[in-house]
Amino acid sequence: MEEKPLSGWPGKVMVCMGISWNGPTSLYFVPPKAKMNSQMFIDLILEPLFKKDVPRLYPGEKSHPPHGQRRGSRQGYGRQVAPRSENKIHYEGEWMSNSPDLSPMDYGVNSI
Incomplete structure (x- = not known):
């Protein structure tokens, strides 16, 4: 089989998946x-994620951790989407990852 030379770089696609x-x-x-921008991120990714994927992946659960609620976050994107969603959002003080009893898995992800 004869290979054809590429005429240019392949097309670019921006995609999000979790x-x-x-x-x-x-x-x-x-x-x-x-x-x-932030509004496009909310409209194209966060809203469909909250409406479609969260109920599918976590059936029966009405709460989940927020996205964009880190200490350095200027805007709470999760706070903008949450009122339009049936799910309850756990904010910084309520979320288990802030517990000193929980050991983070950063070492596993960063060592791969």
């Missing part, structure tokens, strides 16, 4: 040549 203990989320594609 992986959780209960399975992967859907793929979310960003339109070509779009400039991602």
Whole structure:
């Protein structure tokens, strides 16, 4: 079989996907040549994630940790999406990851 030389670089695609203990989320594609900003991130990724994937991956649960609620976060994107969602958001003081009894798994992810 004869290989044809490439005429240029392949097309670029911006896509978002998550992986959780209960399975992967859907793929979310960003339109070509779009400039991602906070509102576009909320509209294209967070809202469908809260409405479609969270109920599918966590059936029966009405709460989940927030996205974008780290100490350095300027805007709480999760706070903007949460009122439009049936799910309750756990904020910084309520979330288990702030517990001193919980050991983080950063070493496993960073050593791969």
